[in-house]
Amino acid sequence: xxxxLFPTREAYPxxxxxxxxxxxxxxxxxxxxxxxxxxxxxxxxxRAIARSCGIHIWEGLERARFTPNPFEGELHxxxxxxxxxxxxPGSFFSSDLFRGFSQSVDEWAINDPEVLxxxxxxxxxxxxxxxxxxxxxxxxxxIPGLHFLDEPENALSPRTQLxxxxxxxELALIGxxxxxxxxxxxxxxxxPGATIVDFDGESLEPIEYRQTDxxxxxxxxxxxxxx
Numbered sequence: 119x120x121x122x123l124f125p126t127r128e129a130y131p132x133x134x135x136x137x138x139x140x141x142x143x144x145x146x147x148x149x150x151x152x153x154x155x156x157x158x159x160x161x162x163x164x165r166a167i168a169r170s171c172g173i174h175i176w177e178g179l180e181r182a183r184f185t186p187n188p189f190e191g192e193l194h195x196x197x198x199x200x201x202x203x204x205x206x207p208g209s210f211f212s213s214d215l216f217r218g219f220s221q222s223v224d225e226w227a228i229n230d231p232e233v234l235x236x237x238x239x240x241x242x243x244x245x246x247x248x249x250x251x252x253x254x255x256x257x258x259x260x261i262p263g264l265h266f267l268d269e270p271e272n273a274l275s276p277r278t279q280l281x282x283x284x285x286x287x288e289l290a291l292i293g294x295x296x297x298x299x300x301x302x303x304x305x306x307x308x309x310p311g312a313t314i315v316d317f318d319g320e321s322l323e324p325i326e327y328r329q330t331d332x333x334x335x336x337x338x339x340x341x342x343x344x345x
Contacts, residue, residue, distance in 0.1 A: 119143070120196045129189045134159045137193075139321040145298060146202075147313035148290035152300040153330060154317025160300040161268050162193060163317075167298065168210045168266045169194035175210045208264035211254065213272040255282060262294035271303035279305040286312075304332040 119140050124132040131137060137159055145167075152160035168175055251273050259265055271279050286309045289295055301307060307314060307327055316325040327333055 120198065123196055125192065126189060130157075130187060131159050131162045131193050132189055136317050136319065136321055137163070143315070143322055145296070145313075147311065148293065148295070149286050149297045149309050149312040150299070151307055151309075151312055151314045152298070152317060153302070153307065153314055153325075153332060158317035160317045162190070164266055164268055164298060164300045165191075165210070166193035166197055167199065168208075170197040170199045171208070171264060172205060173208045173210050173264065173266060175212075176215060206263050207261075208266065209258055209261075210266045210268075211258075211270060212268040213251065213270065214268075252278060252281060255285060259285065259289055259295060259297075263296075265295060265297050267297065267299040267301075269300055269302065271301060271306055276305060279303055282306065283309050302332060304330070304336050307332055 119137060119142065121138050121141070124138070126132050127138065136154075152164055154160045165175060251270065255270070270282065274282060283306055286297055286306070290297070290309070290311060299306065307330060312327075314325050314327060314330060315322050316330070318331070
C-alpha cells in the first residue's frame with residue numbers, strides 16, 4: 119500500500135486510518151475474509167486488489183450520482199500486487215452487480231448456447247437469487263484461479279450459506295484456487311483454515327474467529343434467546 123502517494127487524506131477511501139497505516143497485507147491462505155463495519159473500506163479494498171491483479175470487474179451501466187466522489191475508484195492505483203507463483207486468471211462476484219451480469223449471460227447465450235455450460239447449463243435468470251448465485255459459485259469456482267467475492271451472503275439463506283461454506287472448504291482442500299471475500303456472515307467466517315482480516319482497528323490485522331464481533335454478537339443473541 120503506497121500510502122505516501124495517496125492523492126488526498128480527506129476523501130474516502132484515502133481518509134481511512136486503517137488504509138493509511140497499512141503498508142502491506144499478506145494473503146497466503148486459500149480463503150481470506152475481510153470484515154468490518156459498513157464504511158470500513160473492506161469492499162473498496164477488495165475491488166482495488168482485484169483490479170491491481172488484473173481481474174475484470176463487470177460493472178454494468180454507469181449511473182449518475184448526486185455527489186460523485188472522484189477518488190472512490192482510485193485505490194488500485196496505489197497498490198502493488200506481488201504474486202507468489204505468477205499471475206493467474208480469476209473472477210469478481212458482487213451480489214449488487216449479479217442481476218445485470220446474468221442478463222448479459224442470457225444475451226450471449228442467444229448466439230452461443232454453450233456459454234451456459236460455464237454456469238451449470240441453465241439460465242441464471244430462471245432461478246431464484248440464491249439458486250442462481252450458488253449455480254455461479256458451484257460452476258465458476260471449479261475453474262482454478264483467484265476469486266473475489268463481495269458479500270456473497272446477501273441473497274443466501276442460512277442453509278445455503280452453509281453450502282457455500284462447504285464449497286469453499288472443499289475447493290481450499292483441492293488447492294487449485296484462492297478466495298478473498300468481504301463478508302458479514304458468521305457462517306461463512308467459520309470456514310476451516312480461513313484467515314480473517316479485521317478492518318475495525320488501527321491497521322489491518324488478522325483476528326481469530328471467536329474474537330470477531332460477528333461471532334460474539336450472534337453468540338450473545340442466541341444465549342439471550344435461550345434464557
